[in-house]
Amino acid sequence: MFEAPMDSATFRRHLLRLCWVPVLALFLLCLLLGYELDRITMAAQWVDHSDRVIAQMNQVSRAIADRQSVLRAYLLTQQPHYLHAYIRDQAAIRAGFDDLRQLVADNREQIAAVDQWSRDYQAWSDLDPRSVAQDDRSSLLAYLQSQKIAMHQALQDRETMMRRELELRERRTVVLERLDWMSVLAFFILAIGVGALIVWRTTRTFHLVHTGYDQRVNEAKSLYEETLARRQWLDTTLRSIGDAVIACDAEGRIAFMNPVAEQLTGWNEAEARGLDLSAIFRIVNENTQLAVENPVEKVRRQGTIVGLANHTLLIRKDGAQIPIDDSAAPIRNSDSNLIGVVLVFRDITAKKETERALLRAEKLASAGRLSASIAHEINNPLEALMNLLYLTRHMDNLTEVHEYLAQAESQLRRISHIARQSLGFYRDSTVRSTFSMRGVIGQAVEFYAARAAMQGVRMEVAAASDVYVFGSADEIMQVLSNLLANSLDAMPGSGIIRIHLRQTTASPDGRADGVRLYVSDNGNGIHPEQRQQIFDPFFTTKGTTSTGLGLWVTQQLIEKHGGSVAVRSRTQGTWRGTFFRIYLPQTPGTGSDRKPNHAILEPAPDESGPRS
Template sequence: MKNTKIVIVEDEAIVAKDLRNRLQKFGYIVSGVAASGLEAINKCLEFCPDLVLMDIRLKGQIDGIEAAHEIHKHLDIPIIFLTAYADDKTLARAKITEPFGYLLKPFKERELQINIEIALTKHKLEQQLKTHQKWLSTLLNSISDGVISSDFEELVTFMNPVAESLTGWKIEEACGRNSSEIFNIAHGETHEPVESPLKKVLQGGNIVGLPAETILISRNGAEIPIDDSAAPLKDDQDRITGAVLIFRDITERKQAIEARQKQVEQEQLVAQLAEINQLKNEFLNLLSHELRSPLINMKVMIQMLQMSIASEENQRYLEMLEIECDREMALINDLLDLQRLESQSRPMLTPDVLVLEQWLPWVIEPFQVRVQEHQQTLQLNLPANLPSLLSDATSLERILAELLNNACKYTPSGGEIILSIDHNPSEIPPKTIITIRNSLEIPTAELTRIFDKFYRLPNADIWNQGGTGLGLSIVQKLVEQLQGIIQVESSDGWTTFRIILTDLVATAN
């Protein structure tokens, strides 16, 4: 090889000179000549030659074998020993340094040249192999998949860091163990063992994959869903020498698939609910037309009969029919109102400036006659300097009417109904609190259901009080649309409904 630099280590000057001449004759460059082991080390560190011809017996405390050992610590240089000694002890010591040649003196010129060329070629091939191995090792250690290789006996020969992490085994512990012990897999649902893909590859010689729902059971018992494939390793004669397994943790993939499946199911559910809601709306619209019209006609006919029939008993029956018609009409109206409130995602509200000192007496006026008939009292408590409230007058009037109607129905004779207002300007935004109290105590267990649809107090029939059981559900929806809060409590013989409101404009901002 041209421009090959060689260092000669020989303590006999005549032999060293002869070697120099022969090497130069071959076309090699002699970078330096050393007569001792220490000098040889220094020459190699100085010139970094391509090859060293090393005599074993040298002057000084360090012989050629020790010098070679020290050189290998710092430099990757092929060394050929030139010696007159071939005893077993010397040979055993020399083998430890992994020399590229061992020539016994005297040797022929052609033998020397052949050994040098073989050593240089072998070293070059080893360097290429080391480079490829380093490249392969870097590649396997940097990929995100786990890699395990085995020999033909299914014994582990390699694992990359990802495989170590997933299996819980370090490569130092795993190498030499059966791959099935390290790569412990089972079915995700049944937990039945799954045959190792490495074993299948070694038996069949084909690339194989894992069945669906396979989990890896790590050394600490953790279960990891995985996907993988295994392939055979073959030599130049196409004979199987082992197998390699590549696998990956698919936990995130499964979670993404499950999340997407849930999303699809939710979208389907939303579509189904929208369809059901549409059907409900169509049904209620039909109900409104088909039931309201006959009831209105029935009520008109009842009124006509009342005017034409003089019998007191007949009049009583007609009054009962009219009451039942009114009850059915109220139920239909409440159903339609509740359906409208529940289906409105963005309610159409008309903010009005309500001067509560004037507006509230107007709202409760229709109930004053009613409470007098039942020997009840209806009291309105308003604080001084009560500011106006910006709210939807129609919705708020319906809320108060429903609550006052319930209070009148369930308050016993001689009982009290109190409507009061409280305003707290220090809060941001300021809040207006409307409280309606009546002298009736409701069991605590019933309070949790009081806003449910069609719910009525257990003793409502005993009190002979009718109703649809939808009034408080409508109240709750209306309060929510006004962006307020409604609360209820009952103790010490009193039931209190508390409505907390803010100005609609302030809430929107």
């Protein structure tokens, strides 16, 4: 017959039945045995009570017989001490009757018999032997005859009471014997019944327990085989994937490494197993060479999935450095307790080379786009210089010649300034130092001032106080150039570009002081369906006039400085325009490590910072 699988609760219930059924049956047998023993004990006590009554009656009878003998001795000898003994024994016999009366206090018939016996004895005792005259045979015979009649009546009372007590003892004995064999028979029958019940119930329960045990064993075996198969499958999968995988226990000791992890770290799994992760997974910041917090320690502390900071290098066993990108996630058991951490990382050397190539391409493209503007800026003072030289060549007045030469020198200084400004903006500088944000903003605004004036766009700069940032001033200049160029492209007619700088007490993740830079305009804005793509490389809405790398480069440079960028935009309404919010740390290596380091902000009227 098909039996449904037994769950844990049912299995435990059957086990309890297997243990408690015999115990309960034995408990019932003990109760019955105790009850029967109580009844037998009670019956035996009643038989013993009858024996004590009979013994007391015999004791009183012996006392009366002894007193009667003392009386005969007195009557024959007339000795006073016999009379004294006869009188003395009267009190003992009365006490005997009192004890006998207490013993039969539960039986009215016997109480009446004791009272009758006591009265008849008292009638015999009331015959005073001192009333018999000495040497008077007739009075003696009369006294003896009266005594005999009184004693005969007392003896009859005693025999009647004794017969009743013996009959009562016999009945009680019969009851006791009947209880004895009935108890034995009942106990035997009940023992057989309980034993049969125990055997039946235990056999049935044992069968169920055995069946459940077999099911549990089979389930455990199947689960073991399935777990083993899954483990082998998972082990094969982890060893076959293209990313490096390292698994650690809850203490951060290495338990597993796949071949890619062995290749990237320079350690093989056998020698790394059991070691602390920090011993083989050493990571530093690419720009500062400062140690980066171990992601496994961060997972153990936070209990969530975490990723590495951007620009992170892995130091191999042989000392070589590899740029990597990774994430670490907690491993939890069914009770949500942390039992380990898995670390997945990959070599991004090729990606870094591609990004650097794209950055160089964007710089070249930016230079090409602005070459016309620079040529226009230089052309104006060159034309003025040529005119001044022409006039000077035809002048004879030395004073006027000096005046024209001074004007020509001014135009040459203007040309030199424009050249230095352009070369400084586009040189590939990797020097990192502490620089003034207000100075960088001033240079960027000055660079685009002429173009903004031609378009009728007003640029407003607000900085409560000058702040300093550690990094590359040229790269931050390029960030501002990209944002200002985009704003000017979005405003073919007149408009306003606002640049606001302020110091902040905490970064977006609440870990470091820094500065916030806001760049906003009231241009055409970015359509909602395009906002999620504006930081993707090669995405552009300007057709062939743009490479689509400007904002991607902006994001890369800001992340390189450990900062973050967020954007908010509207294409219509009062708040039309685009708003960029940039955070930069003031000290090296304190930026946020959350990826990606950009966000799309929903338009909100209570957004802090400048409005467009």
